[in-house]
Amino acid sequence: MSILRLQGVTYTYPAASEPSLRDVSFELEPGEFCVLAGLSGSGKSTLLRAAAGLVPHFHGGSFTGSVMVGGLDTRTSSPAQIGMVAGTLLQDPETQVVMASVRAELELAVESRGEPAASVARAVEEAALALGIDNLLERPTAELSGGELQRVALAAALVTRPRLILLDEPTSQLDPVAGDELIWQLRRLNQESDTAVLLIEHRLERCLAAADRVLAMRAGEIVCDSDPAGFLEWAATGERALQTPAARLIEGLGLAPAPVGVKQARATLRRAGLLPETPAGETEREHPAPGETGQGRSISGEASHRSGEAAQGRAVPSEAGPRAPGILRGRRREHPEQALALRGVWHELREGRAILRGVEMTVSRGERVALMGRNGAGKSTLLRHAAGLLEPTRGRVEWAGRVALLLQNPGDYFLHERVEQEASGGALELVGLAGLCDRNPRDLSGGERQRLALAIVMDGEEPPAVLALDEPTRGMDRAAKQALAERLHELSEGGTAVIVATHDTEFAAAVAVRAALMADGRVIADGPIEQILSGGWYFATDTARILGGAGGALLPEQGIGFLRPVRGQAPEHLAVGG
Amino acid sequence: MSAIGLRRPLTYRPVASPLHAAGGPVAAAYGAALATAALIVWSPILLGALLVAVVLAAAGAGVAGPLARFAARLMLPLLVLSVAVNGLVDRGGLTVLARLGEWGVLGQVDVTLEAVVYGVVFALRLLVVTLACLLIVCAANPDELMRALRRVSPRSALTAAIGTRLLGVLAGDAQRLAEAQRCRPDGGVSGTRGRLAVLRATVAGALDRSLDVAAVLEMRGYGARRARGPGLPLSRHDIAFMLAALGTLAVAIVAQASGMARFETFPLLSMRAGAGALSVAGLLIVLALAPFLDRRGIER
Numbered sequence: 001m002s003i004l005r006l007q008g009v010t011y012t013y014p015a016a017s018e019p020s021l022r023d024v025s026f027e028l029e030p031g032e033f034c035v036l037a038g039l040s041g042s043g044k045s046t047l048l049r050a051a052a053g054l055v056p057h058f059h060g061g062s063f064t065g066s067v068m069v070g071g072l073d074t075r076t077s078s079p080a081q082i083g084m085v086a087g088t089l090l091q092d093p094e095t096q097v098v099m100a101s102v103r104a105e106l107e108l109a110v111e112s113r114g115e116p117a118a119s120v121a122r123a124v125e126e127a128a129l130a131l132g133i134d135n136l137l138e139r140p141t142a143e144l145s146g147g148e149l150q151r152v153a154l155a156a157a158l159v160t161r162p163r164l165i166l167l168d169e170p171t172s173q174l175d176p177v178a179g180d181e182l183i184w185q186l187r188r189l190n191q192e193s194d195t196a197v198l199l200i201e202h203r204l205e206r207c208l209a210a211a212d213r214v215l216a217m218r219a220g221e222i223v224c225d226s227d228p229a230g231f232l233e234w235a236a237t238g239e240r241a242l243q244t245p246a247a248r249l250i251e252g253l254g255l256a257p258a259p260v261g262v263k264q265a266r267a268t269l270r271r272a273g274l275l276p277e278t279p280a281g282e283t284e285r286e287h288p289a290p291g292e293t294g295q296g297r298s299i300s301g302e303a304s305h306r307s308g309e310a311a312q313g314r315a316v317p318s319e320a321g322p323r324a325p326g327i328l329r330g331r332r333r334e335h336p337e338q339a340l341a342l343r344g345v346w347h348e349l350r351e352g353r354a355i356l357r358g359v360e361m362t363v364s365r366g367e368r369v370a371l372m373g374r375n376g377a378g379k380s381t382l383l384r385h386a387a388g389l390l391e392p393t394r395g396r397v398e399w400a401g402r403v404a405l406l407l408q409n410p411g412d413y414f415l416h417e418r419v420e421q422e423a424s425g426g427a428l429e430l431v432g433l434a435g436l437c438d439r440n441p442r443d444l445s446g447g448e449r450q451r452l453a454l455a456i457v458m459d460g461e462e463p464p465a466v467l468a469l470d471e472p473t474r475g476m477d478r479a480a481k482q483a484l485a486e487r488l489h490e491l492s493e494g495g496t497a498v499i500v501a502t503h504d505t506e507f508a509a510a511v512a513v514r515a516a517l518m519a520d521g522r523v524i525a526d527g528p529i530e531q532i533l534s535g536g537w538y539f540a541t542d543t544a545r546i547l548g549g550a551g552g553a554l555l556p557e558q559g560i561g562f563l564r565p566v567r568g569q570a571p572e573h574l575a576v577g578g
Numbered sequence: 579m580s581a582i583g584l585r586r587p588l589t590y591r592p593v594a595s596p597l598h599a600a601g602g603p604v605a606a607a608y609g610a611a612l613a614t615a616a617l618i619v620w621s622p623i624l625l626g627a628l629l630v631a632v633v634l635a636a637a638g639a640g641v642a643g644p645l646a647r648f649a650a651r652l653m654l655p656l657l658v659l660s661v662a663v664n665g666l667v668d669r670g671g672l673t674v675l676a677r678l679g680e681w682g683v684l685g686q687v688d689v690t691l692e693a694v695v696y697g698v699v700f701a702l703r704l705l706v707v708t709l710a711c712l713l714i715v716c717a718a719n720p721d722e723l724m725r726a727l728r729r730v731s732p733r734s735a736l737t738a739a740i741g742t743r744l745l746g747v748l749a750g751d752a753q754r755l756a757e758a759q760r761c762r763p764d765g766g767v768s769g770t771r772g773r774l775a776v777l778r779a780t781v782a783g784a785l786d787r788s789l790d791v792a793a794v795l796e797m798r799g800y801g802a803r804r805a806r807g808p809g810l811p812l813s814r815h816d817i818a819f820m821l822a823a824l825g826t827l828a829v830a831i832v833a834q835a836s837g838m839a840r841f842e843t844f845p846l847l848s849m850r851a852g853a854g855a856l857s858v859a860g861l862l863i864v865l866a867l868a869p870f871l872d873r874r875g876i877e878r
Contacts, residue, residue, distance in 0.1 A: 058793050083797040094750060095790035098743045098798075100590055104721035111725070112799030142589055142746055156798065389760055405761045411783075412751075412758035415775045460763035 001071065003085075003164045003196045004028040004051055009065035011046060011055055020046040022220040024065070030163065031194040033187060035207050037224075037231070037242050038217035039477045040446050044200045045091065047217065048166050050074065051198065053082035070163055084113065086164040087157035091475065093146060093173060096153035102128075102144070103137045105152055106159045113160060127159040130185060146173040146408075147375030154182070158189065165189075167199045171206065172474050175374040175503045176538040183207050202477055203504070205244040205542050208232070209261035216242060232258035241478045245506060245542035248556035253563060265546045274563050275547070339365045339465045339497035340386055340403065344395035347381050347521070355381045357521040358395065363466065363497045365400070368488065370508035370529060371501040372539055373518035379501035382518070383468045386499065401465030408471045410453030414441040419452060427459035428452075431487070447480040454487070466497045473504045485510040509533055509541045509553040529553045588648045588712065589746065590720055596870050597639040597713075600815040602722025608635075609714035611823035612866060615830035616706035621839035623851060624830070625702045627859035631826075631866035632709045638870035641716035645709065653708055657701040664697030665689045670844035671696075696843040728800075736800055743791050744784070751787065752780045818869035825865040833858045 004027065011021040020043045028034055038044045049055040053074040056063040067074040070085035087109075090096060099105040106124040115123070128134040131151050136144065144152060150173045158165065165186070171179035187210040190197050201207045208214070214231035216224035216239060224234045235242040236251055236258060243251070246265040247258040255272050259265035269275040340363040347356040356378045363369055371379045384390045385397055387405035407413075416422050420437035428434045431451040436444065441452055450472065458464060467488070473481050481504070488498050488511050502508050508515060508529065515532035517525040517539060525532055530552025534544040543559035544552065551562040592598060597605050612635070616628050636642040666684070671692025678687040720742055727735040755776045759765075812820075833839045839855040842848040 052797060054793050054797070058789060058796075079793065079796045080799045083799045088797050090790070090794070092790065094747055095787060096794055098739060098791060098795055098800075099724075100720045101592070104725075108800060109798040138592065140589070140591055387761060389757060402763060404763070407754065407758055407761065409754065409758075412754045413761070415755075415759070415779050457761055457763070464763075 002027040002068070003030045003070055004198065005066075005068040006047075006050070007066050007068075009047075009050060009063070009067060011050060011064075012062045013046075014060045016061070018220075019062075020220050021050065024220070024222055026215060026222060026225060028164070028196050028198060030196050031190065032213055033190045033197045033211050034199070034213045034215060035204065035211045035228075036198060036200045036215050036217065037204055039239070039241055040475070040480060042217040043220040044217055045168055046220075048088070048168050048198065048200060049090075051164075051166050052086060052088040053077060053079040080112075083109070084160075085162060086166055087160060087162035088166040089154050089157045089168060089170050091168045091172070093149035093153045097141045097144075097149055097156070100140055100142070101137075102133065102139050102141060102152050105141060105156050106137075109156060109160050123159050123161070127155040130158070130189070131155040132181070145376050147175065147178060150174060151178070151182075161193065162195065164196045164198070167197070169200055169202065169475060171201065171203065173375070173471075173503075175377075176505060177374060179203070179206055179503070180538065183210050186210070202475065204242065205246060208244060209263075211260075228260040229257055232260065245556045246546060249543055249546065249559045249563075252556060252560035262542065262545050269546065269563075337364050338398070339363050339367070339400045340499075341398040342382070342385065342395070343398065345382075345385055345392045345397060346394035347378070347385065347390060348393040355521055356385070356392075359521070359523055361516060361523060361526070363499060365465070365497055366492045366495050367514060368492050368498040368512045369500070370512035370515040370533075371499055371518065372503070372505075372508060372515055372532075377518040378521040379518055380470050381521075383470050383499065383501055386466065386468050399465060401462065402460065403466040403468060404457035404464035406450075406453055406457050406467070406469045406472060408474060410449040411442065413453045413456045414449075416441070419444070422452060423455040423459045427455040430458065431455045446475060447483065450476075450480075450484070451487075458491075463491075463494060463496050466499065467491060468499045468501075470501050471503070472500065473502060473507050481507050482510070505533055505539060505541050505553075506555065509555055515553075588644055588715055590716060590718065592719075593640040593717075594876050595639040595717070596815050596872055596876060597635065597717045597819065598719075599876060600813065600819045600869075601726075602719035603726040604812075604816045604819050605718035606714045606723055608819045608823045608869075609710045609718065611827050612713070613707045613710035615826050615862070616703050616710065618827075618830045618834050619839060620699070620703075620834070621841040621849065621855060622699050622702060623841075623849075623855050623859050624833060624839050624862065625699065625706055627862045628706045628866075629702065629709070631863045632706055632713060634863075634867055635870065636709065636713055636716075638867065639713065639717045641713065645712050645716060648712060649705070649709060653705055657705060660701040660704065661694060661697035664700065665694045668693035668696060672845045673847075692843050692845065692847055695847055699841075699843070732800075736795060739795060739800060740788060740792050743795075744788050747787050747791060748780055748784055751783060752776055755779050814872065815869065818872060822865055822869045826862060829858060829861055829865060 007025050009021050009024040010019050012019040024047060036044050036047065046055060049059070050067050051069060053069070055061070057079055069082050072081055072085060074082060097105055099108055103124060106127055107120050110120045110123045124137070125134070128137055131154060133148070133151050133155055136148060136152065141149070141152065150170060154167070154170055171182055174182060183206055186197055186199070189195050199207060208228040211228050214224065214226060214228055215222055216231060216234070218239065224231055224238060226234060232243065232247045235247070246262065250256070250259055250265055250268055253272070253274070255268050257268070259268055266275055270277060342359050342361045345356055345359045346354060348354045359382060371382065373379055381390065383405060385392060387403045388397070389405065414422060417440055418437065419428065419433060419439050419441055422441060425434065428437065431454050433448065433451055433455060436448065441449065444452060458467070472484060476484070485507065488500070492498050498511065500508065500511055512529050514527065515529045516523050517532055533540050533553030535549035537545075540549070541553050541555060543554040543556050547554065547559060547562070551559065554562060597608065600608070612628060612632055616625060619625060619628070633642065636645045666687055666689065668690070669688070671690025673691035674688050675691055675694065676689040678689065681687045724735055724739050724742070727738060759772060759776060838850065839858055840848070840850045
């Protein structure tokens with residue numbers, strides 16, 4: 001029997017003129033790992049909420065058709081009853097955690113089933129170990145970071161060992177390492193316990209290799225229902241914005257089939273003679289490690305252009321030592337080309353823990369820097385210091401002008417009822433929102449909301465010297481990311497330095513010329529992006545992983561440009577490249 | 579992102595103390611007993627004793643710092659207001675300290691000693707009650723409280739859990755909104771107008787947030803059924819704090835009923851401040867603080 005069955009489901013939110021789901025029908029079998037793909041606003045989250053019984057119980061509106069979860073009809077069963085069969089994780093982890101301590105959070109769902117104390121304790125320990133949060137069990141939930149909250153919320157959804165897991169972008173706040181680990185943990189649960197998984201994820205390259213099946217949605221309808229390979233074939237013509245970087249690379253080279261993962265992409269390239277038969281590690285060893293000076297061959301097109309930009313005299317500080325306490329306030333820069341400088345910046349909490357440890361970093365005018373690192377590495381705190389929201393406990397910040405900071409949630413900037421009240425006409429023109437002056441900011445789409453927030457922070461008589469963005473691509477589809485990247489390029493051409501804290505390696509490679517990798521409050525590697533995002537397992541673009549780092553932090557289109565010249569030549573030719 | 583470095587609302591944190599070692603419901607009952615005792619007695623001597631007891635209990639529980647900061651920020655204006663309003667509005671006293679003439683709708687305003695003292699004692703009572711409630715917030719494990727409540731009334735527990743969690747979520751929202759306002763080129767709207775704007779935006783999002791929290795609780799099965807099985811056995815800390823709570827309440831009731839600590843403000847001040855009242859005050863302090871002497875097994 002299907003664990004989840006939707007039959008002719010059409011749903012319209014209250015006060016909405018168009019349905020969010022249109023005649024949706026599909027079945028999910030026990031043990032299936034299914035990815036739900038689609039652009040923003042295509043109806044993915046609504047479908048997930050329908051499967052969890054929240055639509056229509058919590059949201060109201062007009063609902064036709066039926067949803068059966070483990071034999072329970074969501075029209076007659078409450079979300080609590082559905083919760084006995086299905087574990088659900090929604091988008092915002094802040095509202096997914098309801099108890100004061102992590103242990104109590106995990107105990108809640110099991111206790112609610114009336115399990116004896118020993119079963120509760122065992123289930124909590126197992127879920128905590130499986131998600132790697134056993135060290136957080138006694139921590140108050142109010143003190144957890146976004147990434148930690150997300151893992152705790154996921155553990156709480158899994159602790160009852162549900163037969164169906166419904167996940168809405170569970171990796172959106174996780175770093176690449178934790179994101180990959182999570183997907184494979186889900187796969188292991190799925191394989192070992194026959195748990196069915198329905199997963200919404202924008203970064204499809206992360207999860208397709210683990211999936212059995214992909215459902216693609218457009219305007220509330222299911223437009224593709226296939227295995228991952230079939231989905232990629234469909235996406236090449238049906239919705240190009242859903243193609244993975246690997247698929248774009250292989251398609252651009254005129255090869256087939258579209259690969260569902262790095263391994264398959266390498267195999268396809270090897271068959272075409274574009275990759276040497278030597279193990280990938282050898283190729284990677286040819287490439288300079290992060291932090292080393294890149295002396296490899298130049299790469300074609302945009303990549304070499306970016307390499308040139310990045311090479312323009314930049315210090316590569318790491319592990320900076322502490323500075324003597326004393327000067328705490330930021331001050332205007334002394335070097336004319338310097339937009340921002342952090343000089344031995346420490347941020348220490350009252351109880352003694354240090355979030356930043358002597359960070360040394362300078363950013364030049366018009367430079368675009370990606371700030372990367374694991375959850376809790378100190379990226380957000382660094383941006384707050386750069387913008388003057390926090391004051392260093394030691395060290396100082398120098399800046400050449402205003403630092404505009406765009407925080408994670410654009411909605412936090414909105415206080416008024418109309419778009420035109422939030423920012424000046426010029427700023428709205430700059431971000432392409434001049435035609436939406438009369439709209440309520442809260443009615444805008446995700447991308448528009450972010451553009452409005454950008455207009456708000458950019459507004460002013462003079463453009464800011466630095467624009468800092470904290471995780472700007474969370475929940476964004478590829479089209480929206482591309483538009484944002486283009487906008488950031490335009491701003492930097494006007495002289496504004498851009499610093500982006502992001503976990504999205506593809507976006508970082510599309511935007512930045514330089515990357516700073518942070519760990520434990522320190523900058524551990526700082527250099528041209530083609531060095532930092534090429535040779536690694538996690539902090540690397542998909543194309544770089546496929547090519548073993550050859551050519552640098554390439555995006556698919558750059559990878560095509562890089563590989564085309566070597567088509568027909570000996571594979572060794574590629575292996576010596578850097 | 580975590581709001582590192584930003585002020586967090588006053589909340590429970592595990593601390594190595596006898597009060598934290600007691601169960602959440604017991605810690606809450608202990609705080610509630612201190613607050614109730616302050617509502618029963620009216621003598622400034624006994625209220626002073628209860629204030630000493632609450633402050634020392636907070637120190638014993640390791641939460642005196644955050645509690646004092648919160649109380650100072652929130653309570654001081656309230657206390658000043660209480661004394662000022664009573665002094666100006668209350669006409670019951672006979673000992674006139676100042677004649678302030680005609681004040682519009684207030685008519686003839688005479689500040690009397692009795693009215694001022696009434697305001698001071700009222701403020702003292704308010705302070706003790708607030709501090710005792712804050713002690714509950716800081717020292718009573720809310721998860722254990724909710725668990726206990728679920729045994730009695732699952733639906734009430736659900737409502738209480740939503741409310742409790744929502745406070746934290748909204749406080750976080752307000753922090754983020756305020757931070758975002760500081761990121762505006764002009765620094766955002768400042769002062770009272772700015773705070774009101776942030777408050778309005780926070781309240782506007784409260785319904786959506788409460789729906790999200792309620793949805794999660796519902797999906798986890800919270801409130802679907804009454805919690806079953808035996809509760810945790812009482813520890814010696816539980817028993818000690820329960821006895822302290824009952825003892826404090828009993829002494830307050832007896833002292834008030836017997837007139838041992840009688841205190842009148844109007845029309846003239848009159849107070850019994852003999853050995854009896856002082857003994858009762860001492861007894862209240864000893865009773866309230868005795869459980870803190872047992873620190874065996876409490877990590878330092």
